[in-house]
Amino acid sequence: MDFDTGSDYNLVLLEDEDKYRLSAKEGMEAIKDGNHSICAYDESIAIYAALEGKAVMVSHALVYLRPDEYLPITYLTLSFYTRSDKIINVAKESAKKTENPDRQAAIDRAVEKMQLIKNYCIDNTVLFIDGALIAGDAYTSVMAEIKKLSDRNIFPVFFVKNSASNLISDYMPDYCSGFNSDMHWANTILKTGERTRFFKYTDGHNSSNSKVFCYIKHMDGSSPVRIEFSTLTYEKHLSSVETILDMIYYLLLAQGNKQNPQIRPIAVAEKYAREVLKLYDINREVRSAGLTPTMNEERWG
Amino acid sequence: MKWIVLGESDGKIKLTSKGGVKNAILPKGSYLTAESGENKFILRVDDSRQIEPYSPSPLIVDMDLSGINADRQCKNEITAYRIKDEFEREDGMIDFIPPLTEARRSSQEEVDLALGMSQSGPKVFIATVQSNQNRILKDESGRHITASLPDEMFFHQILICGKTGSGKTVAMKYLAQYFTEVMEGAVLAVNVKDVDFLMMDKSSTSNDDKIKSEWETLGFPPHGVNNLTMYMPANRDYERIKGINVGLCKRITLSVDEIDPESLVGLLQGISDKGAMSLPGIFRYWRQYRRKGNENFSNFVKYFDESDDNKEFNTLNERGDESRIKLHSGTYENMRRSLDTTQEFFDNKNSINLGYKDILESGKMSILDFSGDKGPKFGSILLRDLLKKIVNAKDSLLSKVPILIIIDEVHQFYGSDDTKDALSDLDTICRTGRSKKIGIIFASQSLSDIPSGLSSVINTQISFKTDSSTLKNIGVRATQDEMEGLDTGFAFASIHGLPQLKILKFPLSYSGVVKNE
Numbered sequence: 001m002d003f004d005t006g007s008d009y010n011l012v013l014l015e016d017e018d019k020y021r022l023s024a025k026e027g028m029e030a031i032k033d034g035n036h037s038i039c040a041y042d043e044s045i046a047i048y049a050a051l052e053g054k055a056v057m058v059s060h061a062l063v064y065l066r067p068d069e070y071l072p073i074t075y076l077t078l079s080f081y082t083r084s085d086k087i088i089n090v091a092k093e094s095a096k097k098t099e100n101p102d103r104q105a106a107i108d109r110a111v112e113k114m115q116l117i118k119n120y121c122i123d124n125t126v127l128f129i130d131g132a133l134i135a136g137d138a139y140t141s142v143m144a145e146i147k148k149l150s151d152r153n154i155f156p157v158f159f160v161k162n163s164a165s166n167l168i169s170d171y172m173p174d175y176c177s178g179f180n181s182d183m184h185w186a187n188t189i190l191k192t193g194e195r196t197r198f199f200k201y202t203d204g205h206n207s208s209n210s211k212v213f214c215y216i217k218h219m220d221g222s223s224p225v226r227i228e229f230s231t232l233t234y235e236k237h238l239s240s241v242e243t244i245l246d247m248i249y250y251l252l253l254a255q256g257n258k259q260n261p262q263i264r265p266i267a268v269a270e271k272y273a274r275e276v277l278k279l280y281d282i283n284r285e286v287r288s289a290g291l292t293p294t295m296n297e298e299r300w301g
Numbered sequence: 302m303k304w305i306v307l308g309e310s311d312g313k314i315k316l317t318s319k320g321g322v323k324n325a326i327l328p329k330g331s332y333l334t335a336e337s338g339e340n341k342f343i344l345r346v347d348d349s350r351q352i353e354p355y356s357p358s359p360l361i362v363d364m365d366l367s368g369i370n371a372d373r374q375c376k377n378e379i380t381a382y383r384i385k386d387e388f389e390r391e392d393g394m395i396d397f398i399p400p401l402t403e404a405r406r407s408s409q410e411e412v413d414l415a416l417g418m419s420q421s422g423p424k425v426f427i428a429t430v431q432s433n434q435n436r437i438l439k440d441e442s443g444r445h446i447t448a449s450l451p452d453e454m455f456f457h458q459i460l461i462c463g464k465t466g467s468g469k470t471v472a473m474k475y476l477a478q479y480f481t482e483v484m485e486g487a488v489l490a491v492n493v494k495d496v497d498f499l500m501m502d503k504s505s506t507s508n509d510d511k512i513k514s515e516w517e518t519l520g521f522p523p524h525g526v527n528n529l530t531m532y533m534p535a536n537r538d539y540e541r542i543k544g545i546n547v548g549l550c551k552r553i554t555l556s557v558d559e560i561d562p563e564s565l566v567g568l569l570q571g572i573s574d575k576g577a578m579s580l581p582g583i584f585r586y587w588r589q590y591r592r593k594g595n596e597n598f599s600n601f602v603k604y605f606d607e608s609d610d611n612k613e614f615n616t617l618n619e620r621g622d623e624s625r626i627k628l629h630s631g632t633y634e635n636m637r638r639s640l641d642t643t644q645e646f647f648d649n650k651n652s653i654n655l656g657y658k659d660i661l662e663s664g665k666m667s668i669l670d671f672s673g674d675k676g677p678k679f680g681s682i683l684l685r686d687l688l689k690k691i692v693n694a695k696d697s698l699l700s701k702v703p704i705l706i707i708i709d710e711v712h713q714f715y716g717s718d719d720t721k722d723a724l725s726d727l728d729t730i731c732r733t734g735r736s737k738k739i740g741i742i743f744a745s746q747s748l749s750d751i752p753s754g755l756s757s758v759i760n761t762q763i764s765f766k767t768d769s770s771t772l773k774n775i776g777v778r779a780t781q782d783e784m785e786g787l788d789t790g791f792a793f794a795s796i797h798g799l800p801q802l803k804i805l806k807f808p809l810s811y812s813g814v815v816k817n818e
Contacts (some may be wrong), residue, residue: 028366070371256358
C-alpha cells in the first residue's frame with residue numbers, strides 16, 4: 001500500500017531530462033559480474049480477528065540472489081493485540097495491550113522487518129524491498145534504520161507497484177496535469193524501457209524524512225512502477241544509481257509478468273514468505289487458545 | 302543426494318528432492334531407502350519427473366537476454382511403490398512412512414532384501430529407464446547394483462524377445478555359459494543365424510570401458526567355454542566358415558534305423574492338411590513291414606513315390622495298430638516334395654547319429670548349427686528326434702544331468718499354429734520339465750512367433766527392444782518410445798521367482814562375442 005504523506009512537502013526535479021533510457025543488457029551484465037550482492041525482502045501476513053483481540057502472524061523473508069541459487073532467510077512471528085486488560089492479565093506477555101491493534105501491528109511489523117534486515121543483510125548489498133519507503137506510522141523507525149544500513153553500504157531500494165499518489169501532479173500542476181495519478185502520467189510519457197527523471201520529496205515538517213523516486217515502464221500494456229530510495233542513500237551512491245536502475249529493469253523483465261510487475265528476487269521472497277506462513281495454522285493456534293472468532297475474518301498478505 | 306517424503310497418495314509414496322549441487326532426476330526403476338526411527342522402508346520408483354520451483358518466465362529469453370541462473374534450479378519429484386519394510390511389526394500392522402522422512406538411494410544389500418534374492422544365480426544389472434535413456438542402477442558410491450536371477454528360473458520356461466541387434470543372443474550366451482559352468486548342467490543350443498553360437502570357445506572381446514567395468518563388477522574376466530562341441534549337418538561345408546574352431550565340429554546325420562517317426566512331423570511345416578500328420582504312421586509301417594534289409598531313407602521316399610494311384614497308404618501307430626489312409630492329391634504332392642529334399646539329411650557316411658549321451662554330459666555345451674540354407678528343415682526333424690531321446694532318457698532315469706535347451710528363431714522349427722501333437726515333446730518339456738530338470742529358452746523377434754500352445758506355460762519373459770504389444774504380458778508401465786528405444790542389452794522382464802525385478806541389463810557374455818578381424 002502507498003500512503004500519501006500529507007500536503008506539506010517539497011518536491012524538487014533532480015535531473016534535466018524528462019525521461020531516460022534503461023538497458024536490460026547492462027543490468028544483466030551488472031548482476032552477473034557479481035560486484036553487487038543482491039537481496040530482496042517481502043512478507044506475508046495472516047490475521048485472525050477474535051472478539052478478544054487480533055492475532056497477527058507475519059512471515060518475513062529475506063532472499064539472496066547468489067550466482068546459482070536463491071538463499072532464503074525467513075522469520076515467523078505471531079502476536080496478539082488487545083485493548084482488554086482482562087486478556088492481558090491472563091495472557092501476560094503473550095499479548096500486547098494497545099488502543100489501536102492495526103496501527104500497532106503495522107509498527108511491529110516494520111520493526112521486525114528492519115531487525116531481520118539489520119541482523120542478516122550483509123554489507124555492500126543492494127536490498128530490494130516491496131512497498132513504499134515512507135508509509136504509515138512506522139516510517140520513523142524505518143528511516144532511522146536506513147541510516148545505519150547506509151553506513152554498512154547497504155542500498156535499500158523500495159518498489160511500489162500500486163499507487164494512487166499525486167505527489168508530482170499536486171506539487172507541479174504545470175508540469176503534469178490532467179492525469180488521474182502520477183502513475184497515469186508516467187504511463188503516458190514513458191515508452192517501454194524508459195524511466196522518468198528523479199524527483200526528491202522532503203517532508204515539510206521533518207526534513208530527515210526525504211526520499212528520491214522515479215517511475216519505470218518495463219513492458220507494453222503494463223503499469224509503470226515506482227522506485228524509491230532514501231535521499232541519504234541516493235546521494236551516497238549516486239554513481240551506482242544508473243547501474244542499479246538497469247538491474248531493476250532487467251529483474252522486472254526476468255519476472256516477466258505483465259499483470260503483476262515485480263522485481264524477480266522480491267517475487268521469490270514472496271514465494272518463500274507464503275510457504276513459511278503455511279507452517280503454522282493460525283486458525284488452529286488461536287482456537288486452541290480458547291478465543292472466539294468474529295463473524296468476518298481477514299487474511300491478507 | 303536425498304529425497305524428502307511428502308506423503309502417500311493412491312498407494313504410492315510421493316517424494317521431492319532436497320536441494321543441492323548434485324540434484325538430478327532419479328530414473329524409473331531405481332530403489333530408495335527411507336529411514337524413520339528403527340525401521341527402513343525400501344521403495345521402487347514408479348514415476349519420476351523434473352519440476353521447476355521458481356517457474357521463470359520465458360520472456361527474458363525472447364529478448365535475447367539470458368535468464369537468472371538461480372531461476373534454473375530444478376527439483377526431482379517422484380512417486381514410488383513401497384516394496385519392503387526391513388522390520389515387520391508383530392501386531393500385524395504396517396508402519397507409517399511419515400512425511401519429511403529422508404530417503405536415499407538403496408545399497409546392494411537393501412536391494413537384495415527388497416527383491417528377496419538369493420546370492421546364487423546368473424547376475425544381471427538392475428536397470429532404469431527415464432526419458433528414453435537407459436541406465437544401470439548405482440548405489441551412492443557409484444557401484445553397479447546387481448540382481449541374481451534364480452536358478453529355478455531355467456526350469457520354468459523362458460521366452461526372450463527382441464529385434465535383431467537388441468542383445469537377445471548375447472543374453473542367451475551368458476545364460477548358457479552360466480548353466481554349464483556354475484550349475485554344471487548340459488546346454489543344447491540351436492544356432493540359426495550367422496556364427497552367433499559358433500564362437501563360444503573363444504573369450505569375448507571389447508574395447509568398451511563400460512563393458513569392462515561391468516565384468517569387473519561381476520568379478521569374472523571374459524573366458525571361453527571349455528567343453529564345447531558344434532554339430533553340423535553332414536552336407537554343410539563348415540570348414541569354410543571364417544573364425545570357427547574346426548576341431549570342435551562334428552558332422553551329424555539322421556538315421557533311418559533310429560529316428561523317431563514322429564519327428565518327421567518337422568517336414569510338414571507349411572502343410573496345413575491334417576491328413577499330412579499321418580506321415581509318421583506311414584513311415585513306421587514302411588520301416589516295420591516294407592523295408593528290406595538295410596534300405597535307407599531314399600528307399601522310403603521311393604516307396605512313397607510309387608504308391609498306387611489312389612494315394613492310399615497303410616499306417617502303423619505307436620501302439621502297433623494298423624490302419625489305412627487316403628491322402629488328398631495336393632497333400633500327397635506337398636509331402637512328396639518335402640520328402641524329396643530331406644533325403645540328403647539321412648544316412649550320411651562319416652557322420653554321427655546324435656543320441657542323448659552326446660548331449661547330456663555335465664558341463665558340456667552342444668551347438669546344433671542350422672544356419673545353412675537347408676538348416677531349418679534339417680533342424681525341424683533333428684530337434685524333434687533329439688528332444689524325444691532326451692526326454693526318454695530323463696524319464697528312464699538314465700541321466701540326472703540338468704539340461705538347458707535354447708531354441709533361437711523357434712518359429713523356424715515349430716509353427717505358431719502347431720497343435721499339441723505337432724509340438725510333441727516340446728509341449729511335454731514345457732509342462733513337466735521342471736521335475737526332470739529340463740529347461741527351455743525360446744527366442745524370437747516377437748511374442749507372436751511362439752507356438753500358441755506354449756505361450757501359456759512361459760513363466761519368465763525377457764523383452765529386449767521390441768514392439769510394445771509384448772509388454773502387456775509383463776505388467777510393466779512403459780511408453781511405446783521407451784520400449785522401442787531400449788539400448789542394446791537392456792530389457793523389460795518378468796522373472797519367475799523375482800517379481801519385483803522389471804528392468805535389467807545383461808552383461809556382455811564372457812564368451813562368443815568376438816570382433817571380426
